Amino acid sequence: MATGRRSPTLESVAAASGVSRQTVSNVINAPDRVAPPTRARVQSAIESLNYSPNRMARSLRTRASRAIGFCVPPAVPNRLNPVLDRFVHAIADAASARGFHVLLFTAPAGPAGLDGYAELMAQQAVDGFALSETVVNDERQAWLMERGIPFVAFGRTWNDDDSGAWVDVDGAAGVAAAVDHVHGLGHRRIAFLGWPRGSGVGDDRLGGYLAACERLGVPSLVARGTESMAEGHAMASRLLGGPEPPTALVCVSDTVALGALRAVARRNLAPGRDVAVVGFDDTPFAALPGFELTSLSQPIEEAGRTVVRMLLKHLERKGSRRGEAHEPGEPPATNVLLRPTLVIRSSTDPEASRLAR
Amino acid sequence: MATGRRSPTLESVAAASGVSRQTVSNVINAPDRVAPPTRARVQSAIESLNYSPNRMARSLRTRASRAIGFCVPPAVPNRLNPVLDRFVHAIADAASARGFHVLLFTAPAGPAGLDGYAELMAQQAVDGFALSETVVNDERQAWLMERGIPFVAFGRTWNDDDSGAWVDVDGAAGVAAAVDHVHGLGHRRIAFLGWPRGSGVGDDRLGGYLAACERLGVPSLVARGTESMAEGHAMASRLLGGPEPPTALVCVSDTVALGALRAVARRNLAPGRDVAVVGFDDTPFAALPGFELTSLSQPIEEAGRTVVRMLLKHLERKGSRRGEAHEPGEPPATNVLLRPTLVIRSSTDPEASRLAR
DNA sequence: ACGGTTCGTTTGATCGTTCAACTGTAGGTG
DNA sequence: CACCTACAGTTGAACGATCAAACGAACCGT
Known part of the structure; x- marks a missing residue:
């Protein structure tokens, strides 16, 4: 046979x-x-034979695998990651448009996981990496940088020495826009429900809040708690029961905002009418009837595309070895900040839902 | 330099x-x-030089890339996919444990996307595929089968000719367990809130409900609507306003169940006390305080591991060419059904939350 | 002493592609 | 006419691994 x-x-x-x-x-x-x-x-022969070049042979010869490595962060039980699958889809899409593939792998968190990155490079399985979920004092950037391994991170380098290219969403600008929005609706006592100190993302968003308050000349009022609906509920209850309760709650995340929404409802206040609530991430259930949460939508797809574009540009530059330098000057901006967009729903503006539909 | x-x-x-x-x-x-x-x-030389074999050269020679292709389904806006990132993580993890990688790619839905699969095989970029989100009359299985391309699907082959290996979660058994659970709590008028006819997954779950009702000798009561919280709300309202309102609502998904929960609350009935509500998927927000939704948790991680295990076994068998047949008999079970587990919370049993903590 | 088997190791060929150097032809320039 | 250049296409070598066959040595039984 x-x-x-x-x-x-x-x-x-x-x-x-x-x-x-x-x-x-x-x-x-x-x-x-x-x-x-x-x-x-030749073209017609290629088509009639349905030929497509063998990637392995090509990679062996050219020493380039035309693949991007991406380490899937472990799924935290009972915490939804509103970003991951959109981002993964975006980088896969952007990569294939340029003839690249995305290679998934898993690695333990912390320094132990770094070997996985090095091994993939040694095996010539990937040409570089897309990083995500960068945290304060993330070892990965410096480690990869030292070894000259190309990468672009989705998420800032929160360390002091900002080394390495990144793309991120401007949380500060987003929160500031949210504060402007509720201020424009007439709110003057605007509180921020944030995360504990020390998380890069949380501090960034808080910073936007503080800056906006100062610019608008309104007092600032900050509560802090962990990422959970229960904490959101607790923080909102505390503030709403205080002497001069805020009339607007700008939250660091949708999860916290949902807790806040429940706290508002429990006091028989109407969200959007009596107390405005804003979330962050525009998770799928922000749009659900019954929540209708105003939230900041992150341009995840654009971030993914940008990460890939920057990484490939970096690889091209590395790839061209001999001859005069590709570009005489230093590389262009290695950092990109994207602005989230405020999606207005009835948790801040009861008219909004009617207009949207 | x-x-x-x-x-x-x-x-x-x-x-x-x-x-x-x-x-x-x-x-x-x-x-x-x-x-x-x-x-x-030799071992010590390998370690001191930090050698790891070049994957491309190896693949070229052995005609096996040791990679599994996975097509990331497009993220549907405003609909959360509670399964995808867990599944992706699971297959990536299981694959790397066996020295395989997962290669992501995107493809348009329908027959147009099939070329992408063929091209990856032609390029020798992958050895086979893991499929997910199989639907009724999915072209992919038959198409891959025809061409002898190895694959294992997460999700049954819903077509008549069940061709190809798959792993799936036994939705019927899960829903039956849910019906047993509420029946055991004393409920006798148990309704099912399902999806429109014709979705494989939805019909499977409905089947489990009908079978359980018949076995237990209780009447069945079915409502159908699309996958949304609004429809869940509408279906539940209609049933609860009927002549003999059900005291338990078993729902085809958590999204539908959340709508049902709100409908229950709006009638000033206490979920779990007056009306039991059960969801499906155990999405992150089922566990949130304020919902506490009893739900069926799918063993996604196990499904991912199983998909990879079956696929690799298939590849091994294909790989051994000459010599006597690997196994004289036909391949073992090519289908695996995993049972979801019922996670009991206070939407059916108010005692549950206290006990769990 | 001889052929046979086993074990540990080496050698040449090969996978399918691209790189670098080369060949031959044509056209332009002094 | 000699020379250089540009163009279109060919050829041998290389990338780094595995396969298949061959090798020498040791061991064995007759």
Whole structure:
């Protein structure tokens, strides 16, 4: 039985079109070097044989795997990650548009997991990495940098020495826009429900709140708690029971905001009418009827595309070895800050839901 | 400048330990063929040089990429996919434990996306595929089967001709367990809030409900609506306003169940006390205070591990070409049904939350 | 002493592609 | 006419691993 006919190779395409290997290779990689008639002949042979080049052979020769490594962070039970699957989809999409693949792998957190990155490079399985979920004092950036391993992070380098390229969402600007929004609706006592000190993301968002309050000349009022609905509820209850209760609650996340919403409802106050509540992330259930939570939507897809674009640009530059330098100057901006957009729903503006539909 | 020292190769390890290429290769792939003293010498050379084999070269020679392709389904806006990131993490984890990688790619839905699968095989970029989100009349299975491309699906083949291996969660058994649970709590009028006819997953879950009702000798009462909180709310309101209102609502998903919960609350009935509500998926917010939704938790991680295990077994069998057949009989069970577990919270049993903590 | 088997190791060929150097032809320039 | 350049295409070598066959030595039984 003639099981498993092999895929066509350069050689078979060459034979079919009466030219040599290299000419077929040129048709694929540098079509302008081949005379148009020949090119057409080879092209049709490629199509009729349904040829596509063997990636392994190509990578072996060129020392480039045309793949990007991405370490999937462990799924934390009972905490939804509103970002991950969108980001993963975005980088996979952007990569394939440029002929790259995304290689997934898992690694233990902390320094123990770093070997995984090095091994993939040593195996020539990937050309570089996309990082996500960067934290304060993340070891990965410096470690990769030292070894000259290309990478781009989704999430700032929160360390002092900001080394390495990153793309991030401007949480401060987002929260400031939220404060402006509720201020514009007439609110003057605007509180911020945040995370404990020391998380890069949380401090960034808090910073935007403080700056906006100062700019608008309204007092600031900050509560802190962990990322949970229960804490959101507790923080909101405490503030609403205080002497001069806030009329707007700007929250560091949708989860916290949902807790706050429940606290508002429990006091028989109408969200949006009596107390405005704003979340962050625009998670799927922010839009659910019954919540209708105004929230900041992160441009995750754009972030993914940008990460890939920057990484590939970096790889190109590395790839061109000999000859004069690619660009005389230093590399262009290695950091990109994207602005989240405020999605207004009835938790701040009861008119909003009617208008949206 | 001596930039970019190359990674060590078999040859360099061989030179360092005074043996030939092939011996080093044997130390890695078939250590028992090498005399212990030699093996030790080579091993130490491998470690001191920090050698790891070039995957591309190996794949080129062996015609096996040791990678599994996975097509990331597009993220549907405003609908959370409680399964995807857990599943992706699980397959990546299980694959790396066996020296395999997971290669992500995206493809348009429907027949247009099939080329992507074929191309990856032609490029020798992957050895096979893990599928997810199988639907009724999914073209992919038959198409891959025809071409002899190895795959295992997470999700049944809902077509008539059940071709191809799959792993799935037994939705019928899960829902039946939920019905048993509320029946055991004394409920006799138990309704099912389901999806429109024709979705494989939805019909499976409904089937479990009907079977359990018949077995227990209680009447069945079915409502159907699309996957949304609003529809869940509508269905529950309709039933609760009927002549003989149910006292238990078993729902096809957590989203529908959340709508039902709100409908219960709006009628000033206490969930768990007056009306029991059960969801499906055990999404993160089922556990949130304020919902405390009893739900069926899918063993996604186990499903991912099983998919990978079955796929690799299939690949091994394919890989061993010559010689007598690997196993004389037909392949063992190509389908695996995993049972979801019922997580009991106060939406059915008010005591539950106290006990759990 | 001889052929046979086993064990440990080496050697040459090969996977499919790209790189670098080369060949031959045509056209332009002094 | 000699020379240089540009163009179109070919050829051998290389990337780093594994496969298949061969090798020498030791051991064995007759």
